[in-house]
Amino acid sequence: MVKLVVTDKDGRDVDVDARPGLSLMETIRELPRSVEAICGGLCSCATCHVLIATDWIDRLPPRRYEERLMLAGSRFFDVARSRLSCQIKVTAELEGLRLTVAPDS
Numbered sequence: 001m002v003k004l005v006v007t008d009k010d011g012r013d014v015d016v017d018a019r020p021g022l023s024l025m026e027t028i029r030e031l032p033r034s035v036e037a038i039c040g041g042l043c044s045c046a047t048c049h050v051l052i053a054t055d056w057i058d059r060l061p062p063r064r065y066e067e068r069l070m071l072a073g074s075r076f077f078d079v080a081r082s083r084l085s086c087q088i089k090v091t092a093e094l095e096g097l098r099l100t101v102a103p104d105s
């Protein structure tokens, strides 16, 4: 398992054990006060929006065009931190990742 720290919509830090191979969205959506992920990971709703800790953002794969398009419509978009959690796969390299559920998720 891969240890993550997720700050939920109430500002609480939650320790999460993530299974490699699942997406971040699949990992965190069952938490209380987390992402809604309405489209189920099809990159068509942006309700899985998360803000990645700044020291982690460059360690993630870059945003694809479709992800950039969806995030651009969010009023909480932060060019330095915003990602769609359904577009990021959990890998061992993410051990210790910190992220915050965006208010519009």
Ligand code: FES
Pocket (backbone or CB within 6 Å): 025, 037, 038, 039, 040, 041, 042, 043, 044, 045, 046, 047, 048, 070, 084, 085, 086, 087
């Ligand atoms: S779950 Fe809809 S865009 Fe990620």
